[in-house]
Amino acid sequence: MIVITLVTALVIAVTLGGPAGAADAPVARAAERARMIDTITAIAAQTRVAGATGIERAVLDAIAQVPRHELVPANVAPHAYDDRPLPIGYGQTISQPYIVALMTDLLAVGPGDRVLEVGTGSGYQAAVLAALGCTVFTIEIVPALARRAAGDLARIGSQAVTVRQGDGYFGWPDQGPFDAVVVTAAASHIPPPLVAQLKPGGRMVIPVGPPFYVQHLVLVAKAADGSVTTRRLLPVRFVPLTGRR
Amino acid sequence: MTPALAAAVALLAGAALAAQVVLSRLVAVALWQPYAVLIISLALLGIGASGTALALIGGRLRAAPASVFALAAAGFAVSLPAAAALIGGVGFNPLEVIWDWGQQLRLAGLCVVLAVPFACAGFAIGLVLSRFGARAGLTYFADLVGAGLGALATAGWLATRPAEQAVPLVAAAGALAAGLAVLATPGRVRPVRLAAAALLTAALGLGPAAAPVPSPYKPEQVALTAPGAARLATRSSPLGALTLIASPEVPLRHAPGLGLTARAVPPPQLGLFRDGLGPAALPLAGPDPAAAGLGYLEDQIAAVAYHLDLPAEPAVLVLGLGGGVEVLRALRLGATRVDVLEPDRALAALVAAAGAHDAAAARPLADPRVRLIHAAPRRAIAIATRRWDLVVASPETGVGRAPAGLDAAAATPLGTVEAVRDLLDRLTERGAIVLTLGLDTPPRASLKAVATAHAALAARGVPAPADHLAVIHGWDTATLIVTRAPLTAAGRTGIARFAETYAFDPAHLPGASTSGHGPINQAGTLSLAEGVGAVIAPDAAADFRAAYKFDLAPATDDRPYAALTATPRLVPDLPALFAQGGLTLIDGGVVILVAACVITTALGGLAILAPLAARRHEAPIAPGHRGWTIGFFLSIGFGFMFVEIAAIERLAVRLGVPLDALAIVLGVMLVSAGLGAGVSRRLVPRVGRPGVAAAAAAVALGLAIRLAMPVPPDPLIGPVTVDPVGLDLVGLGAVALAMGLPFPLAVRLLARDAPGLVPWAWAINGCASVSGAVLAALVALFAGTVAATAAAAGLYAVAALVAAAAIPPPAASAPG
Secondary structure, three states: OHHHHHHHHHHHHHHHHOOOOOOOOOOOOHHHHHHHHHHHHHHHHHHOHHHOOOOOHHHHHHHHHOOHHHHOOHHHHHHOOOOOOEEEEOOEEEOOHHHHHHHHHHHOOOOOOEEEEEOOOOOHHHHHHHHOOOEEEEEEOOHHHHHHHHHHHHHOOOOOEEEEEOOOOOOOHHHOOEEEEEEOOOOOOOOHHHHHOEEEEEEEEEEEOOOOOOOEEEEEEEOOOOOEEEEEEOOOOOOOOOOOO | OOHHHHHHHHHHHHHHHHHHHHHHHHHHHHOOHHHHHHHHHHHHHHHHHHHHHHHHHHHHHOOOHHHHHHHHHHHHHHHHHHHHHHOOOOOOOHHHOOOOOHHHHHHHHHHHHHHHHHHHHHHHHHHHHHHOHHHHHHHHHHHHHHHHHHHHHHHHHHOOOOHHHHHHHHHHHHHHHHHHHHHOOOOOOOHHHHHHHHHHHHHHHOOOOOOOOOOOOOHHHHHOOOOOOEEEEEEEEOOEEEEEEEOOOOOEOOOOOEOOOOOOOOOOEEEEEEOOEEEEEEEOOOOOOOOHHHHHHHOEHHHHHHHOOOOOOOEEEEEOOOOOHHHHHHHHOOOOEEEEEOOOHHHHHHHHOHHHHOOOOOOOOOOOOEEEEOOOHHHHHHOOOOOEEEEEEOHHHOOOOOOOOHHHHOOOOOOOHHHHHHHHHOEEEEEEEEEEEEOOOOOOHHHHHHHHHHHHHHHOOOOOHHHHEEEEEOOOEEEEEEEOOOOOHHHHHHHHHHHHHHOOEEEEOOOOOOOOOOOOEEOOOOOHHHHHHHHHOOOOHHHHHHHOOOOOOOOOOOOOOOOOOOOHHHHHHHHHHHHOOOHHHOOHHHHHHHHHHHHHHHHHHHHHHHHHHHOOOOOOOOHHHHHHHHHHHHHHHHHHHHHHHHHHHHHHHHHOOHHHHHHHHHHHHHHHHHHHHHOHHHHOOOOOHHHHHHHHHHHHHHHHHHHHOOOOOOOEOOOOOEOHHHHHHHHHHHHHHHHOOHHHHHHHHHHHHOHHHHHHHHHHHHHHHHHHHHHHHHHHHHHOHHHHHHHHHHHHHHHHHHHHHHOOOHHHOOOO
16 A cells, blocks of 8 residues: 555655656647647636737647646646746746747737747747747856756757847847747736837737736737837726726 | 833834834845735734634733743744845745746745744733733733834845845844843843843844845846846845846846837847846946947937927936936937936935946946936925926836836826926926826826826816827837927927838827827837827727726826726636736736735734634634724724825835835824823823723824824925925824824723733734724725725725724623
8 A cells, every 4th residue: 555655655746746748748748738728718708918819729739738837846847737827036037828829829929930039937938829830049147057958959859949048138149030020027027129020010029027017018020111019008907097988 | 010021012113113114025035025015914813823723822821921922923034034024935836826826835934934033022011911901001002102113224224235134233233132021021131141041032033134035037137148148236225125237148128118110229238127027227338428328318209308499408307217218318419407206215225336336337427417316206396496307217218127017006196197297397498298107008107197197188277188209119118298388389299200201100280180100119909109198088098998998097196096097897807818918918016905905904804813713612702892992993093094095105205215104104193193002101191981982083083183283295384494394294103193092092991901912902903903004004095095085084984983882881891
């Protein structure tokens, strides 16, 4: 009995607590991922950000492919598929799955698009974009996070992601222009070099808020003539404002 | 009671109050200020719990009060440094509280640990009070005067020194109190044993002063994760711990409100942080404000101030120094004179010394056109003889705003109707106030600022305030322009051209349509243009404000909270917002304060009821005295805190430095009340129902008079200049003198007729003081300081009625 209990505990620990091996990555915790997709779909249907009725199927499929638990520290891996942000060290977090889905959806990218990410963090957002068929260039300030994300992304097979440690302010001119840009690092302003590296017709998304919370998302759109507009989007349901609408 | 024991009570009370302030600062540095309120409030319940413990087990200990006092004071001295060391060390992350229930256990554990020193101090003082109930006036005198002096000493220390360095000294004061109590122990104490005990306690108390471990999620800590980033300098000030950070490999480039079409890139900067929050930027662009590297200053939304219809070389008043960016902007854009109103000397010193750390640092204070004004902001403006063409404030003139509206409960002395009115009075005829602030979604603080400016113009008798207002916004900032005279055509053209050049949107521009073309920066819900239009509409503004989800009432000196917009109308949205992680869309600081109120009230109630429940099978102690005891001590406990909190908030607006306000109010109130308690025995030699009721009624009357005699807003200038702050404090001291009477008189009565209830009264008073402070803060936030003072008058009136109606005559009561 004791042996059975120990073995069961070991299996649970390996499944939930520690990083799974590369071999079982595609299938591990698939049921949890499926539940996470259901949650994302349900929240998106309630929230209707930017008038959209939900998240694009391709985005959800991409999220379903990425083993989120492989990209977070072992101590929080049991919660990897909860719809909540998680600490990843160095004062950084991995975003709530719904927010990742929403941001990816707002970028409106697809296979072959080139995407710049400023603030790699865990590498999860980059992995989702890569799963959509994008080529992703991602920059992380913190050397240890950059190393860890590069290793984890390689381990789960996200070949289309290139990680660089450094200052993301000036973007990645050698690889630009980009179809989309994600700025997950705290931004007091939209860096002019990033606007310059965005293709006409391209989109940029910036989440705004303290760690663990996204207060709103800013969607930056560059028109064909190079002019830029912004739109602030609430990721939560909050209507009506006056009680009379 | 011996003089040595009375001195020990005073010393321990002073140490306990110092511990309260110091631990609050440490929590604020490690976490965020609103959590300091929550955590320290819960920890202070230790005092109430000590009364509960006394009621349950104190009877056996009352035989040796000095010895037990010494042990408890030693417990305070030993536990305080241990508790301080654990702040930030238990892994509590408040940002995860909503997401992770395990964090709530850590929070509870932290509160329990921090409660230990307060429980020790409360137990010691409560024991003396219950043992020497007939001398309650003397004990209360020592308690209050000690606490008042402790508040003043602590504020003096924190003005220049880090909070953690005060911990060993406060612990040593506790150890000294223990030593004094040993001296008061009857019989002979062997000197060697005494010396050994004192040394041991001092050694344990005077441990190393470790700085608190800050949350890794505070902006300063995040900035320090960049390779090569380091602290260049630190300074302590009454407004918080300041740090100057350099990040040479991944430079800081902070430029809120930079236009979308800006071509200039901000230069590398040094970052200024306060209590780990910020940054405010200090550009590394050399000493010349005209340097090419500072070109971005012209591309930020705050630069619209210099496109108004102003003299070519305007005189500018900058409200707050920050890193000096607004000063540099004014100098660069032609100001002939720049006055900077900054109450924090430590910040100014840090900015002035930045060049010593990095030769490339800008030198905003070195220019001969710049004059630094160190003064309480409201007083400085009230007595100013100069006139300015421009008054500017922006996110870059402050250092360390908390994220997500956490600082909504902070008073904003220069953000009220009265302050804006005073500033308008100090402008030249074509002058303007230009305020840049963060844009919130849904719009609220920005709309409240517009409503406040509109009300200030109306208060000056302006017939069409909307003609004096303009608002433009970008994707994350909005700038409000308030002019003394109606905006001129040249001014309107200047604003419109600036907005067009840098891709900002006009939300309100007199005589111009804001909906002529599609907005460049769209809001997801209500647009700022719609909101501003509704807030200033002459016939519909009141209806709009009444129906809006957030509070848009103008900030006033009575409710000086420019960022506070939470209303009960939000309550139906809370469950959904909580479930979606969207609670930060409302004022987080208020949510935390409400949580603190609910938890302290619940736990305090348990602490009060515990002695009754524990003894439910025994014969009740003095049953005729229970009812009035709980009613009376709850009323005066809550009432005292309502007066105290209202006075602190009122003074904070005048001084601009909350810690100074806290120290002065506590010093005046507690010392005055202590003196009242000290003379209570002489005033009322034979205590009884009339004396107790009359004392409470006197306080109620005094508060009513205080309410009826509003303090003038400006200094009364005549043969002798009378400062309104001083006048206010004299009135407060007079009322506080009376506030020192009810408690000792009632305790003396209990000591005579129901001595077993004295510890319970101490527990009730302790718990009421804690939840009363939090509740008073909420009342001040949502109803104003006048309402809080009126509530205090009502509470003392209730206490008087309870005493008059419910205290049984001596013959009818059974001694406990």
